[in-house]
Amino acid sequence: MRKPIFLLVSAIVFLYFSVILFLLSPIHESGNVYYGNNYIGPLGLRLVPSVNWCKELHWRSPPLPYPxxxxxxxxxxxxxxxxxxxxxxxxxxxxxxxxxxxxxxxxxxxxxxxxxxxxxxxxxxxxxxxxxxxxxxxxxxxxxxxxxxxxxxxxxxxxxxxxxxxxxxxxxxxxxxxxxxxxxxxxxxxxxxxxxxxxxxxxxxxxxxxxxxxxxxxxxxxxxxxxxxxxxxxxxxxxxxxxxxxxxxxxxxxxxxxxxxxxxxxxxxxxxxxxxxxxxxxxxxxxxxxxxxxx
The missing domain is CATH 3.40.50.300 (P-loop containing nucleotide triphosphate hydrolases)
Known part of the structure; x- marks a missing residue:
């Protein structure tokens, strides 16, 4: 009895984290593709972000009084x-x-x-x-x-x-x-x-x-x-x-x-x-x- 419950709970946990990772992916693509030097897996997850910024990102200072x-x-x-x-x-x-x-x-x-x-x-x-x-x-x-x-x-x-x-x-x-x-x-x-x-x-x-x-x-x-x-x-x-x-x-x-x-x-x-x-x-x-x- 414990084994089926354990498997069910494991499946739910896996599904939960899979959905979270999917939402965090910038590319919701079902197939395997290559983009830059980074592999995109079956879930569309970018394993390594490939954004190379020219300078460190920061807030506008001083901020504008309006957007x-x-x-x-x-x-x-x-x-x-x-x-x-x-x-x-x-x-x-x-x-x-x-x-x-x-x-x-x-x-x-x-x-x-x-x-x-x-x-x-x-x-x-x-x-x-x-x-x-x-x-x-x-x-x-x-x-x-x-x-x-x-x-x-x-x-x-x-x-x-x-x-x-x-x-x-x-x-x-x-x-x-x-x-x-x-x-x-x-x-x-x-x-x-x-x-x-x-x-x-x-x-x-x-x-x-x-x-x-x-x-x-x-x-x-x-x-x-x-x-x-x-x-x-x-x-x-x-x-x-x-x-x-x-x-x-x-x-x-x-x-x-x-x-x-x-x-x-x-x-x-x-x-x-x-x-x-x-x-x-x-x-x-x-x-x-x-x-x-x-x-």
């Missing part, structure tokens, strides 16, 4: 930009969320939302409290790529890629695939998020395009840091660029199919044009140069 938002639609490179900013400045970045995997792998200020951090990650609409954020960095990515990236994250974690079957799955009650329903909903979400920050946010928003951040990382980071009124050295920037890939960029995997239909592309273009018009209006209102690097 600065780092706003984006999910899948737009928010975590990668946080990583780059921490590399250049050594200052921690915060988040309105608590991602345990990020917390133990390079972002210990998860769930910190005050001026002691450089910026605060959010995927939400502007807060109702007018004093919550006085300014914001608005990171915008092509909706096609952002929606696809977030779909991959939902299925395979921070750097995984959703299998082909995930795009073809359909619920019994639905006539169309879950993927097509997802694209329709998320495209509206993508548009609404950006429009709210461009038209309803009372503070100043600095617009950054993910595509430009990839193509011209140095100048894009310089622009953000100037907006944040943060001084850095050329050595700081050089070190950050040397380590710019980090561990939180999804490795591009060539697919043998395009999950987007022609109708989806038409809807994406319509939404893009509307958001681009709002960006132009915002920049004209703030006497900024109308350069659209988007898409």
């Amino acid at each position: 600065v938002a780092l706003v984006s639609y999910p899948g737009s490179g928010n975590t990668w930009l946080r990583y780059l900013l921490q590399q250049v400045t050594g200052v921690l970045t915060g988040s309105i969320y608590m991602d345990f995997g990020l917390k133990v792998h390079g972002f210990p200020a998860e769930n910190v939302t005050d001026g002691s951090v450089l910026v605060v990650k959010t995927h939400e609409a502007p807060p109702l409290e007018p004093d919550k954020f006085k300014s914001a960095v608005l990171l915008i990515r092509n909706p096609r790529d952002a929606i696809l990236a977030d779909f991959n994250r939902l299925h395979k974690g921070h750097i995984g890629t959703a299998p082909k079957s995930a795009f073809k799955k359909r619920s019994r009650e639905r006539k169309r695939t879950d993927w097509s329903a997802y694209v329709a909903i998320q495209l509206k979400t993508w548009e609404t998020l950006h429009d709210l920050w461009l038209t309803k946010f009372p503070g100043t928003a600095y617009i950054v395009f993910y595509e430009t951040l990839v193509k011209d990382t140095k100048n894009t980071l310089q622009g953000i840091l100037n907006f944040l009124n943060y001084t850095f050295t050329e050595n700081d920037m050089d070190c950050a660029l040397t380590h710019k890939e980090g561990i939180y960029r999804r490795i591009k995997k060539l697919q043998d199919f395009d999950p987007f239909t022609q109708d989806m592309y038409r809807q994406i273009e319509i939404v893009k044009r509307r958001v681009i018009n709002n960006i132009r209006k915002y920049r004209k209102m703030h006497n900024e140069t109308d350069i659209l690097e988007l898409l």
Whole structure:
């Protein structure tokens, strides 16, 4: 009698700690993959963190009297930009969320939302409290790529890629695939998020395009840091660029199919044009140069 009870208790304990370790992993990937020099096992657990920081991470001193938002639609490179900013400045970045995997792998200020951090990650609409954020960095990515990236994250974690079957799955009650329903909903979400920050946010928003951040990382980071009124050295920037890939960029995997239909592309273009018009209006209102690097 004791042996079955012992085995049951052991199984429960093992399951409990497996779940905890899974939550602490930055990559919830079911298969075995290699990333950097670190092996990722069957549970998706990174055995050795591979973040090499240019300088020891620290709180912003003195802290700002208010936090600065780092706003984006999910899948737009928010975590990668946080990583780059921490590399250049050594200052921690915060988040309105608590991602345990990020917390133990390079972002210990998860769930910190005050001026002691450089910026605060959010995927939400502007807060109702007018004093919550006085300014914001608005990171915008092509909706096609952002929606696809977030779909991959939902299925395979921070750097995984959703299998082909995930795009073809359909619920019994639905006539169309879950993927097509997802694209329709998320495209509206993508548009609404950006429009709210461009038209309803009372503070100043600095617009950054993910595509430009990839193509011209140095100048894009310089622009953000100037907006944040943060001084850095050329050595700081050089070190950050040397380590710019980090561990939180999804490795591009060539697919043998395009999950987007022609109708989806038409809807994406319509939404893009509307958001681009709002960006132009915002920049004209703030006497900024109308350069659209988007898409």
